[in-house]
Amino acid sequence: MKDKYLKLLNLRKSLEQWEHELGLDMLPVKSRLILECLVSSKKLPRSLSNLKEDKFLKNKMSIATFNRCINDLLKSGKIKLSSNPDDRRSQLVDIC
Numbered sequence: 901m902k903d904k905y906l907k908l909l910n911l912r913k914s915l916e917q918w919e920h921e922l923g924l925d926m927l928p929v930k931s932r933l934i935l936e937c938l939v940s941s942k943k944l945p946r947s948l949s950n951l952k953e954d955k956f957l958k959n960k961m962s963i964a965t966f967n968r969c970i971n972d973l974l975k976s977g978k979i980k981l982s983s984n985p986d987d988r989r990s991q992l993v994d995i996c
Contacts, residue, residue: 927976930961931969935978938995945994947984 919925924932937957938946951957952966961969970993973979977996984990 924978927978928969928972930965931972933957933960934966934969935973935995938979938993945982945992948981948991948993951993 916925919932924935927935934951934957937954938944938951941951948970952963957966970979974981979993980996981991981993984992
């Protein structure tokens with residue numbers, strides 16, 4: 901059991917190092933989750949409402965928290981929003 905905890909600790913250390921190298925260490929954890937989910941998307945740009953409905957993100961945060969995190973990511977320049985040409989009421993989110 902101790903080996904499993906050591907592996908987990910080493911994974912956390914590696915993750916922190918990678919996040920620091922990418923400049924993500926200053927972002928809140930939930931903002932990082934959104935960015936990582938966006939990066940793992942097969943097709944970008946992605947609909948903001950589609951991202952909001954992602955099961956993983958939906959289980960991790962409320963809609964208000966999601967919206968705050970999107971604003972944090974916009975302010976930090978990690979993502980950008982644009983109008984969806986197919987549906988003007990919808991926005992597309994992409995990585996900067």
